Amino acid sequence: MKLVIVESPTKEKPISSFLGSDYKIVASKGHVRDLATSGKYGLGIDINDNYKPNYVEIPRQKKNISALKKDVKDSDFIYLATDPDREGEAISYHLLNTLGIKDNKYERVVFNEITKPAVLDGFKHPRKVDMDLVKSQETRRILDRMIGFRLSKLIQAKSDGKSAGRVQSVALKLVVDREREISAFNPEEYWEITAHFKDMDALLDKYKDKKIELHNKDDVDNVLNNLSDNYKVISVSKKEKSRKGIMPFTTSTLQQACINKYNFNSTKTMSVAQRLYEGINIGSEDIGLISYMRTDSTRLSPLFINDTFKFIEENYGKKYVGKVKSSKKNENVQDAHEAIRPTSITRTPESVKKYLSSDEYKVYSIIYYRTLASLMADSKIMQTVIELDNNSYIFKSTGIHETFDGFLKVYKDFYQTDDNLLPEVNEGDVLTTKDVESKQKFTQPPQRYSEASLIKAMEELGIGRPSTYATTMKTLKDRNYVKVVDKKFVPTDVGINITDKLQEYFSNIIDVKYTSNMETSLDNIALGNEDNIKVIDKFWNDFEPEVEKAFKEMEHDKPKETGELCPNCGSPFVIRKGKYGEFVACSNYPTCKYIKHEEKSAPVEICTCPKCGGKIIERRTKRGKIFYGCSNYPKCKEAYWDKPVGRLCPKCNSMLVNHVTKKENIIKCSECDYVE
Numbered sequence: 001m002k003l004v005i006v007e008s009p010t011k012e013k014p015i016s017s018f019l020g021s022d023y024k025i026v027a028s029k030g031h032v033r034d035l036a037t038s039g040k041y042g043l044g045i046d047i048n049d050n051y052k053p054n055y056v057e058i059p060r061q062k063k064n065i066s067a068l069k070k071d072v073k074d075s076d077f078i079y080l081a082t083d084p085d086r087e088g089e090a091i092s093y094h095l096l097n098t099l100g101i102k103d104n105k106y107e108r109v110v111f112n113e114i115t116k117p118a119v120l121d122g123f124k125h126p127r128k129v130d131m132d133l134v135k136s137q138e139t140r141r142i143l144d145r146m147i148g149f150r151l152s153k154l155i156q157a158k159s160d161g162k163s164a165g166r167v168q169s170v171a172l173k174l175v176v177d178r179e180r181e182i183s184a185f186n187p188e189e190y191w192e193i194t195a196h197f198k199d200m201d202a203l204l205d206k207y208k209d210k211k212i213e214l215h216n217k218d219d220v221d222n223v224l225n226n227l228s229d230n231y232k233v234i235s236v237s238k239k240e241k242s243r244k245g246i247m248p249f250t251t252s253t254l255q256q257a258c259i260n261k262y263n264f265n266s267t268k269t270m271s272v273a274q275r276l277y278e279g280i281n282i283g284s285e286d287i288g289l290i291s292y293m294r295t296d297s298t299r300l301s302p303l304f305i306n307d308t309f310k311f312i313e314e315n316y317g318k319k320y321v322g323k324v325k326s327s328k329k330n331e332n333v334q335d336a337h338e339a340i341r342p343t344s345i346t347r348t349p350e351s352v353k354k355y356l357s358s359d360e361y362k363v364y365s366i367i368y369y370r371t372l373a374s375l376m377a378d379s380k381i382m383q384t385v386i387e388l389d390n391n392s393y394i395f396k397s398t399g400i401h402e403t404f405d406g407f408l409k410v411y412k413d414f415y416q417t418d419d420n421l422l423p424e425v426n427e428g429d430v431l432t433t434k435d436v437e438s439k440q441k442f443t444q445p446p447q448r449y450s451e452a453s454l455i456k457a458m459e460e461l462g463i464g465r466p467s468t469y470a471t472t473m474k475t476l477k478d479r480n481y482v483k484v485v486d487k488k489f490v491p492t493d494v495g496i497n498i499t500d501k502l503q504e505y506f507s508n509i510i511d512v513k514y515t516s517n518m519e520t521s522l523d524n525i526a527l528g529n530e531d532n533i534k535v536i537d538k539f540w541n542d543f544e545p546e547v548e549k550a551f552k553e554m555e556h557d558k559p560k561e562t563g564e565l566c567p568n569c570g571s572p573f574v575i576r577k578g579k580y581g582e583f584v585a586c587s588n589y590p591t592c593k594y595i596k597h598e599e600k601s602a603p604v605e606i607c608t609c610p611k612c613g614g615k616i617i618e619r620r621t622k623r624g625k626i627f628y629g630c631s632n633y634p635k636c637k638e639a640y641w642d643k644p645v646g647r648l649c650p651k652c653n654s655m656l657v658n659h660v661t662k663k664e665n666i667i668k669c670s671e672c673d674y675v676e
Contacts, residue, residue, distance in 0.1 A: 001023075001074065001075050001076060002079065003024050003071050003072060003074075003077070004019065004024070004025045004026070004078075004079045004081050005068065005092075005095060006025060006026075006027050006028070006081045007027060007029070007082045007091060008029070008030075008278050009027040009029065010275070010279055011025070011027065011278050011279055012025040012026065012027055013025075013279065014114050014279040014285070014286035014288065015081070015114065015119055017286060018119045018120065019120075019123075023079075024071065026067070026071055028064070028082065028091060029061065029064055031091055031094060032057060032061050032065055032091070032094055032098050033055045033058055033094050034056065034058055035053055035056075035142075036054040036055065038054065039054060041150060041153075043145055043146060043149055044056075045142055045145065047540070050533050051536045053138060053142060055097075068095070069100070072100070072101060077105060077107075078101055078106040078107075079106070079107055079109050079123070079126070080096070080106060080107070080129070081108075081110070081122070082095075083292070083294075084292055084337060085292070085294055085467070086133045086134075086137040086526060087467065088110075089108075089129060089130055089133040090134050090137040090138065092129050093129050103128070107128070108126065108127050108128060108129050109123050109127075110122055112291050112292050112338055113277070113288050113291040113343045114277065114278060114287060114288025114343075115343045116287075118343070132527065132528040133526050135525050135526075135532045139522060139525055139532040139535060140522055142536055143166060143536065143539060146543065148163065148164070148165050150547045151164035151165070151169070152164050152165075154547060154550055154551060155498055155502075157551070158555070158556050158557065159494070159498055159501060159556075159557045160494050160497070160557060161479070162479050163479060164498065164502060164510075165475070166509075166515060166518070167463060167464040167468050167515065168472050168475045168476060169502055169510045170510055170511065170515045171463065171472050172476055172481050172482070172491070172495055172498070172499055173510060173512075174449065174454065174458075175448075175449055175476070175491050175495070176495060176496050176499040178448060178449055179491050179496070181445065181446050182445040185445035187443050189215060189440065189441075190213065190441050190443065191214035191215070191217070191220045191438055191439065191440055191441065192204070192438070192439050192441060193214070193220065193223055193224070193437070193438050194436070194438075195231060195390075195395050195436050196433060196435040196436070197433050197435075200399070200422050200423060202231070202386070202388055202395035202396060203396060203397070204223065204394075205394050205396040206393075206394040207392060208394075217440075220438045223393060224436065224438065226391050226393070227390050227393060227436060229432050229434055230390065230430050231388040231389070231390045231395060231430065231431045232428070232429070232430050233387070233388055233426065233427055233428060233429040233430070233431065234387050234389045234427065235386070235387040235427060236384070236386050236387075236427055237384070237385045238383070238384050239382070239383050240380060240383075241380070241382075241383055242378040242379070242380060243378060243406070243408070245322055245376060245377070245378050245379075245407045246373055246411070246415075247325055248339035248341055248370060248374045249340040249367055249370050249371070250296050250298060250339060250340065250459075251270075251293060251294050251295055251296065251340070251466030251467075251469065252296065252456065252458075252466065252469060254269060254340055255270070255451075255452070255455050255469060256453075257366055257370070257414070258362075259452040260452055261362075262362050262363075262366075263487075265473065265474075266451060266455060266469055266470035267473070267474050268359070270470045272362075273293040273363055274293065275360060276289045276360060276363060276367075277290050277291070277293050280352070280355055280356065280360070283355065288343055289342060290341065290342055290343060290367055291338050291339075292337050293340050294467050295337040295338065295339060295340060296465070296466050297337055299338050299339060300324070300338055300341060300374075304341060304345070305324060307345055308345045308372065309375060311345045311346060312372070312375065312376055316376070316410075319404075320406065320409060321375075322374075322375050322406075322407065323375075324375070325374060339371070340367055342364070342367060342371060345368075349361060349369075366414055369413075369414060370414065372410050373407040373410050376406055376407035376410065377406040378406050379402060379406035379407060380403045380404035380406065381400050381401065382400070382402075382403050383398065383399070383400050384398070384399045384401075385397070386422060386425060388431065397422060398420070399420045399421055399422030400419050400420055401419055401421045402417075402419055447488070448488035448489055449488065449489045450487050451487075451489070454473070454489060458472070461512050461516060462515070462516030462520070463512060463515050463516060464515075465519065476489070476495075479494075480494055481494060481495035481498065482495055497557065501554060505546055505550040505553075505554060506546060508542075509542075509543060509546075518539075559574035559575055559576055559587065560574060561573065561574050561587070562574065562575060562584055564584075564596075566586040566594050567594070568586065568592050568594040569591070569592040569594070571588035573585070573586065573596060574586075583595060584596040603617040603631065604617060604618040605617055605631075606618060606644050606646070607644050608646070609630040609631075609632070609638050610638070610648060612632050612635070612636040614630045614632035615630070616628050616629065616631075616640075617629065619639075627639055627640065627641050628640045628643060628644055640655060640657050642659045642660070643657060643658045644656070644657050644670075645658055649672060650674070651672055651674040652671055656669060656670070656674075657669075
């Protein structure tokens with residue numbers, strides 16, 4: 001038997017149908033091991049031995065690892081088919097070591113989409129694990145652990161913050177810097193004068209041959225007093241222009257588009273895209289509907305391009321066939337994969353709609369039509385500019401109308417146009433109006449970042465990679481470093497305070513250019529052009545002395561007062577932070593050690609414990625996550641993540657639980673595969 005190990009269980013069924021009965025498909029369910037939290041500063045890295053990582057098996061993977069080891073033992077050959085990126089390469093490397101797979105008994109295979117041709121082609125080109133890619137991922141993980149653990153510990157000790165990180169803290173700095181730009185902005189007054197005609201509006205543009213600027217009401221009144229009711233057409237110019245087509249999606253542009261079009265946050269977008277990539281049952285088969293969704297490339301395969309050109313010609317006509325567009329390539333782009341695209345251009349959104357959830361249909365539609373539009377002809381527009389003279393004051397009206405829809409034939413629902421058809425007039429015509437409007441305006445400060453515009457800025461500045469954008473957005477919100485107001489990011493006092501503290505001591509590291517350069521170094525390691533140990537060593541030797549200095553010199557934030565007084569000594573109560581979260585205590589510590597204890601409400605009873613007859617009650621982990629455990633703990637350790645329903649499984653006599661996902665709500669067994 002040949003064993004194929006993928007990452008996600010949802011890939012098992014489609015890949016199994018492609019390869020046949022000689023292959024057994026199993027899932028690693030992500031990483032099987034990670035850095036330990038032991039050693040100096042809990043980094044899980046031996047600082048004195050070339051930063052050697054200490055990997056340990058992930059506790060939740062214990063059962064799965066045992067099953068995988070048995071599968072490996074029973075197999076003649078193993079194929080590692082984890083995701084086609086650095087993270088996937090690292091997972092394959094850890095599988096080799098954890099499962100004890102010998103070098104002559106495995107191959108690494110990659111494919112960019114879960115379709116039969118792509119999977120079979122991947123198996124035709126096997127290779128060994130690429131250690132340069134592994135070193136790059138490992139270096140990123142070590143650097144993130146060093147920065148995350150050391151700075152988070154510092155921030156927790158000196159402020160109300162919970163964490164800091166190599167990418168998240170730079171992204172937060174962008175938000176804080178923008179807020180300060182807005183606060184420092186001084187608006188300037190200006191005015192606009194518009195003449196309204198029956199079928200168009202014209203804006204005052206010049207006086208004689210010079211641009212006119214109106215700074216106050218006196219300037220406006222001077223113009224209005226010199227205008228008559230008659231406006232002579234002095235020029236009519238028409239010019240055909242192309243509306244350039246769009247590029248197919250990268251991870252960043254897909255997230256931006258779904259935020260703007262559907263109001264999906266980046267995490268939701270990636271979750272839906274993941275399902276479309278891993279495989280959907282479309283009646284006759286289980287198949288991946290889109291290519292790999294973590295990419296910064298806009299490249300498309302020649303085969304897909306040719307198929308799409310044929311599809312366009314057959315369905316829309318030859319004049320709609322476009323050309324392959326080249327983008328101005330960012331130096332940070334890895335280009336390891338194609339753009340995000342449908343796996344087949346003939347699989348239209350309408351043809352698979354009945355198999356998809358509402359969210360899946362929306363995301364698939366925008367990916368499908370974006371890719372199709374990227375290979376269609378440019379749209380054509382006619383731009384008309386009319387200039388009118390009124391006592392040497394020149395008014396201008398600009399109109400645009402579409403002469404050929406081109407790629408907008410399929411992408412109009414996702415593309416904002418500004419068409420404005422002007423009436424037919426000729427030079428020498430005189431138009432009359434008394435409807436002249438003046439408006440006071442003020443220059444506007446730069447806009448706050450939205451989730452979409454912050455992701456765009458991160459991509460343009462080379463901060464992070466496709467896999468990090470969604471996580472970074474979620475962290476900033478979850479840590480209460482930003483709040484969302486009218487879909488815009490506003491930094492909180494905590495976010496501003498943390499940024500200021502980090503900039504005081506780590507402005508050389510929590511910096512856009514430094515972070516971008518680090519991404520370039522990681523890319524060079526992946527290509528075998530840079531030594532990963534030297535990169536880590538240089539960073540650590542620069543970084544750690546600054547951390548130690550900050551621990552000694554950075555000022556503590558004063559704890560916040562609650563407005564109540566201590567009953568023991570009369571000093572104000574303050575909010576302090578402890579191992580298990582915030583608590584209220586006397587500000588006169590250590591002289592007075594009084595702590596205010598909140599009255600605890602009675603635990604919520606769910607049902608009777610099937611093991612000991614006690615009560616299953618609602619409990620919380622140290623991190624606040626709800627689970628359901630026996631009231632007789634630690635004597636009885638019966639516990640569930642899903643809410644028990646109080647009935648036992650007819651198959652194995654274990655507790656039935658209510659399992660809720662985004663797609664369904666089912667009653668199932670907590671132990672076996674029984675579903676009610």
